[in-house]
Amino acid sequence: MWRRDDDIQTMLRESAENFATMAHDLQRVRRCRVSAEGHEPAVWTEMAALGWTGAMLPEQFGGAGLGLAPALTLAEIWGRHLVSEPLIASSVMAATVLSQSSSDRALALAAAIAEGGATASLAYQEELGVLYPSPPKTIATREAGAVVLSGRKIFVPCWSANTHLLVTARLDDQTVVIAIDPQVAEAHVGESRRMTDGSISVDLEFRSAAISADDVILMGGAASQAVDLAIARGMLALSAQMEGLCVALLKMTGDYVLQRVQFGQPLGSFQSIRHSLANLYVQVELAGAAWRSAASALEDGPLDEARGAISSAKARASDTALAVAKAAIQYHGAFGYTEEADVGLYVNCALRLASWLGNAPAHRALALRQHQQRQASHA
């Protein structure tokens, strides 16, 4: 097996697999898909006790200080079992931003995520289909010791009424990140959308919302770099999660074609199906290798050097997840087209993960741009 875990990853994988078997099943996934939060807060609290919600947070923030690779292992398991809790939004993306701040406000929120199972979501997106954001159009101004916020964010992921928000804005001509508590009246929830994986994304509007100056947790270059890094790590985690999803769904489809008999033999004996699954297997191998290499590039060097590899990985994982999803429906036959079959849960999850933080064509275009810029700078 070319995939290899280090000791920490092996331990995490075992405990997460164990959790997924004992405390989780696809019935729970179905419950989450119609719940107000899109996940089960009680389960998230249990995960906090296991050290997963704060896996990436440094120890002085109350976290486990495990770094990126172990978090990606967790994401993989999330994908295999369709775990609904907001690992990527809270524990990868929000945690990355929080851990770049030295403010008490950030520290407290980080500790709440790590220890108590608070959830947080990074509200940076203002336009559709943008991979890394330009300076925010949301404006913050200083008024009488407070900060007044005006602007609009779209598709804020994994939102619930109890989600803490990390909002990007422009203050004093610099990018800032502002922490906002849940249910603050000044954050108007616009359109709320149930996503295909069962999570909730909302548009938020700030109409001259007055916020304490202490809530500004990051400013300037540190703020925009933290947001970019959070997004990059989120892309990697999504890629890992999609690989996990593909592995599980391919296995499930393989098991099905081996037991389903037609024309006097298992479907899994027909070469057309065998070769088609072999092709998908090759794509899953590519997806698994691509995100692992990209993760090494991000751990070993600056984000700018890793952007292309990250995008290539996210593109491969997105296309592969959708390809495996469609094949799974096809090879489960009419049964695969029913709501009651579990195949649909995977297909729906794949649709969400493939389009979140940029779809495959957008990422391929970015990967090519980075390649060309590197060529031009060498020329």
Added chain:
Amino acid sequence: MLDGTIDRNALSDEDFRQAFRSWLEAHYPDEWRKPIVFRLRGEEEKRWLRMLHAHGWRLPAWPKVHGGMGLSMAKQIIYHEELERYGAARFLDSGGVLLGPILIQYGTPEQQQKYLPEILRGDVIWSQGYSEPNAGSDLASLKTSAMRDGDHFVVNGSKIWTTMVAESARMFLLVRTSQEARKQQGISFFLMDMDTPGLTIRPIENLAGDDEFGQVFFDNVRIPAENLVSDLGAGWNVAKALLGVERISAGSPGLSRHAFDIFERLVGELGLASDPIVCELHARLYCDLADFTALYEHVAEAAVRGEAEGEALSALKILSSETFQRMSDAAMQIASEHAGVLGATRIGALEAELHRVYMIARPASIYGGANEIQRDIIARAILGKAA
């Protein structure tokens, strides 16, 4: 100058890479730096093998006791990578790469003493007599027969797709020596001189315009019994003995990368860099190459640890051939009328052999185990045997 005193295995992997790269830069003939389109044959291949031998770079996989470099798997992989990176011409070296390890494992001391040194020196070109007109992917169905007659075996039948057969002085071949219940049994592995009476060679020209391979007819060809390798009837196991690093390098992204370079230069010369359709194609190819390279590196590392599985190597073989083909297809797609030019064609500053590259890419999914076979191997790993 034979310098057998240098222990290149003692170098760190990075120093080894640098040492081989420097040697290539200093010694590799410029006129041979034509990746994809050029393959060394005959006297040129011998010149190259002798050059490697003279400088202590010959046969990375052979053990030192037989005169090879005895390199670690990691360094063997680096060796192949550096040749590819430098744009060195392809070369077959069937004797060193395919036959040598078999003789080292199965040959008698007499066979080893007779054949290994001349292979090492680069003096003798070998060809591989496996495929037959009715035994390609289904190699075990081969029918060319050898009947014992005193101190000899008498061979009748035909071998085909035998690469470099016209240049080869000797051939190693699989023949049927008995009819058994399982077709893999009753096959034996022989060594043969190409000047043995009764042999006829018909060159075959391929679609790339080369006559590198041919068909060989055997009409009562008498091979000395001492040329049998291993036991009578053990040929199948001898032939499928692990090819080691060859299975990794057969799955490397080298040819794909060179073909991608051609595509990129075409985009530039044709002024298509901002064409949205070409951009989408370009981006797709770039990511295909990047992800394939990532997988190759992971599997190669696993192979060094002894943990690369057959299905992963099959995946690499599929990717190396089909990515190469996709690159060459894409070059044709954007080349407009140039795509119909036979031979080299000048496009701006680029002298492109689009047709040749396109045709050289075709058999990549056939040789070394057709991709359909590779998919069978993968399917068996994930689904078990077909009922």
